[in-house]
Amino acid sequence: xxxxxxxxxxxxxxxxxxxxxxxxxxxxxxxxxxxxxxxxxxxxxxxxxxxxxxxxxxxxxxxxxxxxxxxxxxxxxxxxxxxxxxxxxxxxxxxxxxxxxxxxxxxxxxxxxxxxxxxxxxxxxxxxxxxxxxxxxxxxxxxxxxxxxxxxxxxxxxxxxxxxxxxxxxxxxxxxxxxxxxxxxxxxxxxxxxxxxxxxxxxxxxxxxxxxxxxxxxxxxxxxxxxxxxxxxxxxxxxxxxxxxxxxxxxxxxxxxxxxxxxxxxxxxxxxxxxxxxxxxxxxxxxxxxxxxxxxxxxxxxxxxxxxxxxxxxxxxxxxxxxxxxxxxxxxxxxxxxxxxxxxxxxxxxxxxxxxxxxxxxxxxxxxxxx
Amino acid sequence: xxxxxxxxxxxxxxxxxxxxxxxxxxxxxxxxxxxxxxxxxxxxxxxxxxxxxxxxxxxxxxxxxxxxxxxxxxxxxxxxxxxxxxxxxxxxxxxxxxxxxxxxxxxxxxxxxxxxxxxxxxxxxxxxxxxxxxxxxxxxxxxxxxxxxxxxxxxxxxxxxxxxxxxxxxxxxxxxxxxxxxxxxxxxxxxxxxxxxxxxxxxxxxxxxxxxxxxxxxxxxxxxxxxxxxxxxxxxxxxxxxxxxxxxxxxxxxxxxxxxxxxxxxxxxxxxxxxxxxxxxxxxxxxxxxxxxxx
Numbered sequence: 001x002x003x004x005x006x007x008x009x010x011x012x013x014x015x016x017x018x019x020x021x022x023x024x025x026x027x028x029x030x031x032x033x034x035x036x037x038x039x040x041x042x043x044x045x046x047x048x049x050x051x052x053x054x055x056x057x058x059x060x061x062x063x064x065x066x067x068x069x070x071x072x073x074x075x076x077x078x079x080x081x082x083x084x085x086x087x088x089x090x091x092x093x094x095x096x097x098x099x100x101x102x103x104x105x106x107x108x109x110x111x112x113x114x115x116x117x118x119x120x121x122x123x124x125x126x127x128x129x130x131x132x133x134x135x136x137x138x139x140x141x142x143x144x145x146x147x148x149x150x151x152x153x154x155x156x157x158x159x160x161x162x163x164x165x166x167x168x169x170x171x172x173x174x175x176x177x178x179x180x181x182x183x184x185x186x187x188x189x190x191x192x193x194x195x196x197x198x199x200x201x202x203x204x205x206x207x208x209x210x211x212x213x214x215x216x217x218x219x220x221x222x223x224x225x226x227x228x229x230x231x232x233x234x235x236x237x238x239x240x241x242x243x244x245x246x247x248x249x250x251x252x253x254x255x256x257x258x259x260x261x262x263x264x265x266x267x268x269x270x271x272x273x274x275x276x277x278x279x280x281x282x283x284x285x286x287x288x289x290x291x292x293x294x295x296x297x298x299x300x301x302x303x304x305x306x307x308x309x310x311x312x313x314x315x316x317x318x319x320x321x322x323x324x325x326x327x328x329x330x331x332x333x334x335x336x337x338x339x340x341x342x343x344x345x346x347x348x349x350x351x352x353x354x355x356x357x358x359x360x361x362x363x364x365x366x367x368x369x370x371x
Numbered sequence: 372x373x374x375x376x377x378x379x380x381x382x383x384x385x386x387x388x389x390x391x392x393x394x395x396x397x398x399x400x401x402x403x404x405x406x407x408x409x410x411x412x413x414x415x416x417x418x419x420x421x422x423x424x425x426x427x428x429x430x431x432x433x434x435x436x437x438x439x440x441x442x443x444x445x446x447x448x449x450x451x452x453x454x455x456x457x458x459x460x461x462x463x464x465x466x467x468x469x470x471x472x473x474x475x476x477x478x479x480x481x482x483x484x485x486x487x488x489x490x491x492x493x494x495x496x497x498x499x500x501x502x503x504x505x506x507x508x509x510x511x512x513x514x515x516x517x518x519x520x521x522x523x524x525x526x527x528x529x530x531x532x533x534x535x536x537x538x539x540x541x542x543x544x545x546x547x548x549x550x551x552x553x554x555x556x557x558x559x560x561x562x563x564x565x566x567x568x569x570x571x572x573x574x575x576x577x578x579x580x581x582x583x584x585x586x587x588x589x590x591x592x593x594x595x596x597x598x599x600x601x602x603x604x605x606x607x608x609x610x611x612x613x614x615x616x617x618x619x620x621x622x623x624x625x626x627x628x629x630x631x632x633x634x635x636x637x638x639x640x641x642x643x644x645x646x647x648x649x650x651x652x653x654x655x656x657x658x659x660x661x662x663x664x665x666x
Contacts, residue, residue, distance in 0.1 A: 056437060094612075096516075096612065098597070098600075101625075104601070105434060108434050108601045109434045111601065111603075112433055112434055112435075112601075112603060115603055115604075121604050121612075122603075123597075123600045123601065123602050123612040123614075124600060124601035125516075125597055125599060125600040125601075126599050126600070126601075126622065127597075127599065138509070140509075140515065140516070254625075255624075255625040256625070256627065257624075257625055257626075257627070257632070260627075276627050277627040279627075280627040280628050280629070281627070348434070349434070350627075
């Protein structure tokens, strides 16, 4: 028995060694050297070319590649509003945040930057808008991310547990309806057509059932899992109130990459997810223009700020427990940091920033919290 | 001698066919099981092998791919599984000893316990997670989403496996050992402590390795205990928030950016390497224990 196990272990070592020889990194293809073969793009080096532009060795699809950082040598901070971060350096404490996987990246970016500027410890959980609401209304966390405003039931739970909270709108997302790049017929879909596809009991299986001019091609559907705010928002604005009514014979997923790949593989596929996933996958998914009564509009910054990308431009929220904002000395500085950096953070997390009046409203809400 | 040879000659066609077929199945089985491991490791390696570096172990999770690594999830995993093992191993071993050596054989009470333990080993991990969420995180223990809660749940998961395997190992110790010791005037305690337990160590160790391996890859129960989090610091104690390797891999894999999906593969390789090292240590320790006893 012992002997056998020993042999198995040795066998495993040999397997690993052989594998490592076969796929030796130096043999791996896909390395690119935009600055010439000056230096091996190794374990995340930095490089400065003759013009003083910085390059950074960065991970990408097929291997490590040199990427322009957009910085001149010598400069260290990224472009953005000059904010004095030194006032945060004495802030201590810990903040527990949980909730939406859509808003998660935004808060994560903020938390990471704030922890560097201060001595706080922040955890950002990802249990969905609904899961986050349960923890938030149980008083287990300080702040909650939400990709849809809290529903009446969620508010009731908070009220029952005497958790008073402030709702902060922090960014805007454009829910994007995507099709396969080979799909040449569906340039623009109206809300009525989307409803026909997604309403409960919908029998639409082929594209020509949506519009007779479309070809008779199967339409596999991909959408958000039922625990997500994305699902909640999409079903509400497309299928009408109350939210959460949808046909059920589609592929629901909490992992939007499933939708990305499903839509990539099938010519007739249709799916929906947040704009950030589309921005990463413009080559394999195609965004459909949406006609919500203001003509056909593509998802994007201008349309959302102009208010024409209706009804799929959705607000993203952070909820703050009022009592904890007072008792936990780290919460208010974090919120202050969050709002100061909001535009840069939103850009990094690939969301759309707030408009000026929305920002004023956010500042007002935070002032009230400080109270 | 000549008789044997002639006998073999007469039966050889049928016998050698059965013999050969059986061998073929054995080779096929070992090929399938090793092939699976080879396939998993090689596909992970070809996707992310070039990415492996110490950076991945020293850097914390980050939104920025260039700064992203696995330190806090790795340390978190080791904390959780380490504490769970410290709790579950002695408890499980002692329970097994009691059931095998001291509990009345065949009475209804010990049969009931036995049945329950066997059932517990088959309970889905996520059920333990729900129990942990209801009673340890929120209920009367109210430990919150911490390393301690997670370790408690993982220990519960490991216990049945350890108990069952340890019992088998103790049962395999020949009764003549005990009888001989008792006949020479040893107390039951001395017989168990000096003879039965050392003889059962190799078998127990194998079971524990299995339990630890399962625990370190476990993600379903810890998902409910708040481990799916962005945590950029190592746990400092039982009250710390934490994250674990499998769920960080999951989080990276579901990121919208392709780089993070590659990073997830690198994380899987790291997790496999850690598992491999832990198993190796356990096997070496077991061999040392076995040799010591035989001297």
